[in-house]
Amino acid sequence: MIFIHLLTIQGGAIKRASLEVLARGRALADALNNNGQEVELHTVVCSPEVADWDEAKWAAELGAYGVDRVWSATDESFKEHNNQALLAAVQTAHAQATDQAAKPSLVAMASTEGVKDILGALSARLGASVVADVSEFGVVAEGDGLHLTAIRPVMASKAQTQVQTTAKHVMVSVRSGSYGILEEARGQEGGTPNHEPIKIELIKIEQGDSKLQTQIREIITAAADIIDLNEAETIVAAGRGVKDETAKALIAELAQCLNAGIGASRALTEAGIYDPSVQIGQTGKVVAPQLYIAVGISGAIQHVAGITNTKVIVAVNKDADAPIFEVANYGIVGDLYEVLPAFIAEIKRLKG
Amino acid sequence: MVPDVSAPMQIKNGELIMDADRAVLNAYDASGVEEALVLKEADGGAVIVVSVGPAKAAETLRKALAMGADSAVHITTEGVEGAGEFDSDSYAKILAAYYGEQEYDTLFFGKQSQDTDAGLTGSMVAELLGIPYVSNAVGITREADGRFLVKRQGDSGQEIVDAGTGCLITCSNDMNEPRIPKLKGIMASKKKPLEVLTLSDLGVNAADVQPKTQITAYVEIPARQAGQKFSEGAAEDAGRVAELLEQNDLLS
Numbered sequence: 057m058i059f060i061h062l063l064t065i066q067g068g069a070i071k072r073a074s075l076e077v078l079a080r081g082r083a084l085a086d087a088l089n090n091n092g093q094e095v096e097l098h099t100v101v102c103s104p105e106v107a108d109w110d111e112a113k114w115a116a117e118l119g120a121y122g123v124d125r126v127w128s129a130t131d132e133s134f135k136e137h138n139n140q141a142l143l144a145a146v147q148t149a150h151a152q153a154t155d156q157a158a159k160p161s162l163v164a165m166a167s168t169e170g171v172k173d174i175l176g177a178l179s180a181r182l183g184a185s186v187v188a189d190v191s192e193f194g195v196v197a198e199g200d201g202l203h204l205t206a207i208r209p210v211m212a213s214k215a216q217t218q219v220q221t222t223a224k225h226v227m228v229s230v231r232s233g234s235y236g237i238l239e240e241a242r243g244q245e246g247g248t249p250n251h252e253p254i255k256i257e258l259i260k261i262e263q264g265d266s267k268l269q270t271q272i273r274e275i276i277t278a279a280a281d282i283i284d285l286n287e288a289e290t291i292v293a294a295g296r297g298v299k300d301e302t303a304k305a306l307i308a309e310l311a312q313c314l315n316a317g318i319g320a321s322r323a324l325t326e327a328g329i330y331d332p333s334v335q336i337g338q339t340g341k342v343v344a345p346q347l348y349i350a351v352g353i354s355g356a357i358q359h360v361a362g363i364t365n366t367k368v369i370v371a372v373n374k375d376a377d378a379p380i381f382e383v384a385n386y387g388i389v390g391d392l393y394e395v396l397p398a399f400i401a402e403i404k405r406l407k408g
Numbered sequence: 409m410v411p412d413v414s415a416p417m418q419i420k421n422g423e424l425i426m427d428a429d430r431a432v433l434n435a436y437d438a439s440g441v442e443e444a445l446v447l448k449e450a451d452g453g454a455v456i457v458v459s460v461g462p463a464k465a466a467e468t469l470r471k472a473l474a475m476g477a478d479s480a481v482h483i484t485t486e487g488v489e490g491a492g493e494f495d496s497d498s499y500a501k502i503l504a505a506y507y508g509e510q511e512y513d514t515l516f517f518g519k520q521s522q523d524t525d526a527g528l529t530g531s532m533v534a535e536l537l538g539i540p541y542v543s544n545a546v547g548i549t550r551e552a553d554g555r556f557l558v559k560r561q562g563d564s565g566q567e568i569v570d571a572g573t574g575c576l577i578t579c580s581n582d583m584n585e586p587r588i589p590k591l592k593g594i595m596a597s598k599k600k601p602l603e604v605l606t607l608s609d610l611g612v613n614a615a616d617v618q619p620k621t622q623i624t625a626y627v628e629i630p631a632r633q634a635g636q637k638f639s640e641g642a643a644e645d646a647g648r649v650a651e652l653l654e655q656n657d658l659l660s
Contacts, residue, residue, distance in 0.1 A: 066564075137562050139531075139541070169563045173543045176496065176528035177535035185620040186497075188526045209629060210524050212413040215424060216629050221621040268540045270571045273557070277565030286563075289660060315660065325582075332546065332582060333565055338525065339581055347658045357414075364629065368658060370649060376639065385635035386649045394642035402650035407659055 057095045057197060058153045058161045059085055061123075062146060064134065064170060065103040072287050073166035073232035075121060080235040081164050082122035084195055093197050096124045100149040102142060103128070104135040111256055119254045121238055126256040127153065136272045142174050144261045147181055150225075152259065157182075160201045160224045164193075167229040167342075168286065175229050184225035189342075191216070191234045191365065195226070202226050212338055213361035232286050233344020233365040277333075285334060288317030290347040293336055295321040295359075297352020297373065297392055298329070306396040307351060313403055319343065321353050337362040351392050355380025372396070409465040410434045410523045422625035431461075433468040436518025438475075438586035440579040443548050444516055445476045445587070451550060453513065454478045460502050462486045466602065473597035474589030480602040481506070488607060488614050495619035496524075500532035502617055505610040507537055512574070514556055519544050519578040530578035541576040542569045546583050 059081045063074050078099070085095040099118055111128075118126055127149035133141035146163070154161050163182070165171045167189045179186035187193070190206040197203075201224035209216045285291060292311040298304060298320075311318045320330035322337055336343055337359040344365035351372045353359060360383055363369065371384035372395050381387040388395050409431045416427040433441075444455040457472040459465045460483040469480040483502060485491035507515060520527035527543075534541035546566065547559035556571045561580065571577065589597070607614060636652075638645035653659050 137567060139543075143535075169544065169561065172527055173562075174531065176500070176531035177541070179497070179528065180500065180532045180535040186528060187621055188528055205624075207627075210626075211411075211417060211424070212522065212525075213629060214413070214417060215419055215626050217623045218625045218627060219621055220624050223620060267572075268538065270540050270542055270558075270569045270575070272567050272569050274568040275562075275565050276559075276568070284564075290658070322582075332561060335582075347653065364632065368653070368656065369632070370653070376637075381637055382634045383632040384637075385632075386652055387635065387637040388642075388645045388649055389637060389639035390642045390645060395646050398643045398646035399650060402647045403653075403659055406650055406654045 057088070057093060057202070058159050059095060059097045060146070060150060060153060060161055060163045061097065061099045062142075062163070062165045062171070063099050063101045063118075064142070065101060066134070070117070071166065071168070071284075072237060073168060073230075075237040076232065076235040077164050077166050077230045078121050078123070079238045080193070080230070081162075082238070084162075085122075088195075088197065096153075097122060098125045098127060098149070098153050099123045100127045100129065100146055102134045102145050103130055104132060115254055115256055123254055125153070125254060127259050128256055129259050129261045131261055136275065137170050137173065138272070139173050139177065139270070140268050141261065142170070143178055143181060145259070146174075146178055148259050148261050150182060152257075154225075157225065160197075161226070162195050162202055162204070163225070163227040165227075165229050167231050171229050175227070179227050182225055182227070184227045185221035185223040186227040186229075187219050187221065188229050189231055190219075190228055191231050193228050193230065198222055200224060204228060209361070209364070212357055213364055214357070231342055231344065231365065282334075283315075283317035285317045285319055285336065285341050285343050285345075288343075288345050290314045290316035290349075291319050291336075291343060291345045292316045292349045292351065293319035293321065293353060294324055294330065294351055295353030296323045298324060303352070303392060304329070306392065306400070310349065310351075310396055310400050310403075313400060313407070314347075314349075316347075316349070317345075321356075321359050350380050350384070351396065353380050354378045355383065372399075409459055409461045409468045410521050413522050419626045419628055422627070424626040431464045431468060433471045434518050434521050435581050435586075436520060436522070436579055438472075438518075439581045439583050440516035440518055440577075441472045441475055441477060442584045442586040443545075443579060446584070447548070447550060448476075456481065458483065458503070458506065460485060460499050462491065466604075469602060470597050471589065473600045473602070474593040475587055476593060477600075479600055482602060482604045483610065484604055484606060490614065490618050493619050493622065494617065495621045496526050496528035496532060497620045498617040500529045500536060502607065502610065502612055503529070503533050504536035505612045506605070507533065509610075513554065514571075514573070515539075515576040517576065517578045519580050527578075530576060534576040537576070539574055539576055540571055541578070542571045543578040544580050545577050546580050548577060548579075548583070 129145035517530035
């Protein structure tokens, strides 16, 4: 049985969300192995340039996270998001890892925009059963395949469903913040004591049908120094109450002193006050930081649907009846122009 | 067609019970219809709306016709065995069987449905048809030669993608504000053609589109409890909350 995990490397760093899925995959593989099964954990690495690919570095890094084998697809196409190239890479690695689909497989990926883009197409291509955007999942061997159980939010996060599927090949995408990463693996070299040094194999991806290719002409990115909301431990988010440059500056200052990412509600991204890429909620990014500070956000259900996995929510709002207070661990009823300066000063004092 | 997610609902014995059995036009699909109408107004052509679902799906097709679509196709699953449990894979296979026999400049899908938020069907259909696709579109323009330029929201920014022609595009609701049908449109929609097709009309066997995934139960999401609320004045409240965060080791 093969577990396959996808890692796209752009800019040389592994995303936390991807490591969370890896940690879950390792735990499931260990449980099955202890139960007499033979499970290998593989990672498909898609990276843009040979220069980025330092085999020894990645062998040590991924080995420390318990990866048994790496399939490395290095291709110019991975400089930017390219759905057909990703599909081809996973398909090629999957075919080789499972001995042309002879061995049962679980393909697990972090639910990023890039993965959302390929998940349906990949399941159709592999003939796999797929469950998208889960908050929990488990897998056991059954017959000639795998039995996957998962939990995923539905109905604008008013309910969740327990989902199951039994198939030879199953796929799952996982919400960020659903699992912890193997913290002890960080900084270790040469793999965990339980694992042999890992094998790295280079695969050449077959790009296949060129008529399926789409071409990126341009990428409009926000400032390069912004903190990725999927990675951030702390997020400061602005809502409708953030109306002017003074309020924006307060948000920026609070974020800076907490080393936080900055997010916004749909009202503000639509109004062009913040970049659409930082929209948080059901239709934007679903985030799960340790600390989420909602400033001037009323807490519409679509917004709250994007932050339910957060550990601690702090809300600052003038309206004592704002629904955000129903989900906040700590609520401050007050004017943000008065609360934020006091809050910033106090945080700076406490941090020394 | 989706259930109205803003309607009251409750969970009893693992089942989801909606107080009103109301179906509405999926908001992401509505954005796709709106974008198609805008393109038609600029370049001409025809907008055909297609839905797979039980008898009541016809209501949402009428809504799209009232917005301005030219004609509708209802692939009915009324009475089809197991249709109540169809998943993305089932719908994708049915839609691919239909579109495989049609001619089109482009196919617009909602990027996900409001009830399940799975977001799988669009790219599944593209893969089954063997056509290029772009997901999560927030803007669409058409070049003079007919190529579609799609602005999509990606992980690190907005990507402008040349999708060519004959492509499939899944639409975000951030793309536009779908028009509200006017009385004139509603009257006109009643005279517009709405073709009803069965799975057998498409050569699809119900047995071949049975779901690959099963929902075993609906369960409550563990509710976040409202915590402490402070309203003693800005300085005092801010100081108190900052201290609590410090105690919880959250001021990194």
